[in-house]
Amino acid sequence: MVVENMRMLRLMEENRDTTMVDEDDETKTIKKVLNEGLIEPIKLVVGFALTSKKRKSFLQPKFEGLARLKGIVFVAIDQDKPLSEQGPFDIVLHKLSGKDWQQVLEDYRQTHPEVTVLDPPDAIKHLHNRQSMLQVVADLNLSDTYGNVNVPQQLVIKKDASSIALKVAKERLRLPLVAKPLVSDGSAKSHELSLAYDQYSLQKLEPPLVLQEFVNHGGVLFKVFIVGEAIKVVRRFSLPNVSKRQLSRTSGVYRFPRVSCAVASADDADLDPDVAGKDSK
Numbered sequence: 001m002v003v004e005n006m007r008m009l010r011l012m013e014e015n016r017d018t019t020m021v022d023e024d025d026e027t028k029t030i031k032k033v034l035n036e037g038l039i040e041p042i043k044l045v046v047g048f049a050l051t052s053k054k055r056k057s058f059l060q061p062k063f064e065g066l067a068r069l070k071g072i073v074f075v076a077i078d079q080d081k082p083l084s085e086q087g088p089f090d091i092v093l094h095k096l097s098g099k100d101w102q103q104v105l106e107d108y109r110q111t112h113p114e115v116t117v118l119d120p121p122d123a124i125k126h127l128h129n130r131q132s133m134l135q136v137v138a139d140l141n142l143s144d145t146y147g148n149v150n151v152p153q154q155l156v157i158k159k160d161a162s163s164i165a166l167k168v169a170k171e172r173l174r175l176p177l178v179a180k181p182l183v184s185d186g187s188a189k190s191h192e193l194s195l196a197y198d199q200y201s202l203q204k205l206e207p208p209l210v211l212q213e214f215v216n217h218g219g220v221l222f223k224v225f226i227v228g229e230a231i232k233v234v235r236r237f238s239l240p241n242v243s244k245r246q247l248s249r250t251s252g253v254y255r256f257p258r259v260s261c262a263v264a265s266a267d268d269a270d271l272d273p274d275v276a277g278k279d280s281k
């Protein structure tokens with residue numbers, strides 16, 4: 001048992017980025033427990049294929065350690081070697097884009113039906129494009145049902161920035177508009193959003209993109225995470241409302257950073273309970 005745990009520890013060390021070796025007390029405790037053989041035997045091997053950015057944000061040493069205590073280990077997939085020659089895995093966890101990788105996964109699913117691929121390329125392809133991503137929600141037709149789920153008015157611009165103003169006028173989209181890259185592939189570029197205040201500045205945008213009417217939402221939003229039966233809701237700070245007055249006085253295109261990421265948590269903020277419902281338009 002101790003030998004197996006030491007082997008596992010080595011595996012975890014080998015699979016870790018050199019940028020991730022900052023050890024806190026909890027990590028040291030986990031290592032001590034591992035060394036002393038006090039933990040569960042390995043029940044599940046998860047092969048992962050992630051970008052180095054994702055590996056750093058998701059596979060943090062503490063998380064890996066806690067998973068190991070529950071008998072789950074994470075092993076890096078070497079993309080330069082055939083997937084079938086690696087493992088054996090119980091689960092393949094991935095977040096990589098590209099047709100070649102999708103084909104590798106599809107082939108692997110055929111030859112290894114016993115392995116759970118999270119998620120199969122076919123099941124997540126609509127999330128790689130912001131138009132199809134939102135279409136799924138629009139198709140659910142949830143407005144005026146039990147709650148009220150609406151989708152912002154939006155327009156896809158594939159090319160030709162000079163034609164945007166005309167298209168926007170034709171579709172009667174109201175300014176300001178949020179411009180989002182059409183492709184959503186996890187790259188930094190795909191997260192670069194901007195806000196266009198006036199018609200003239202629309203030509204400065206860079207297609208392919210999705211234009212959405214800006215929806216005032218009181219500067220906070222809720223993110224809902226669902227895994228199986230588990231549901232977690234977090235509150236995050238977001239873009240503040242844009243008033244009519246502000247709109248009439250502002251022009252141009254403004255890039256905005258990752259406003260509602262994890263560091264923008266508003267879970268503990270003391271907010272006016274009505275704030276998310278106010279509309280200053």
Ligand SMILES: Nc1ncnc2c1ncn2[C@@H]1O[C@H](COP(=O)(O)OP(=O)(O)OP(=O)(O)O)[C@@H](O)[C@H]1O
Binds near residue numbers: 152190212239
């Ligand atoms: N139509 C909209 N009206 C008002 N604000 C918006 C709108 N769309 C997006 N935002 C703001 O932009 C932020 C990011 O938008 P979005 O979630 O579409 O992009 P993302 O890159 O996928 O973000 P994330 O990385 O947080 O998942 C939101 O948190 C919200 O603050």
Ligand SMILES: O=P(O)(O)O[C@H]1[C@H](O)[C@@H](O)[C@H](OP(=O)(O)O)[C@@H](OP(=O)(O)O)[C@H]1O
Binds near residue numbers: 185262
């Ligand atoms: O931390 P939350 O609020 O869950 O937001 C996530 C986004 O929803 C994801 O889209 C980001 O992943 P990608 O950068 O791979 O798209 C993801 O990027 P990260 O894994 O680098 O943190 C997060 O920004």
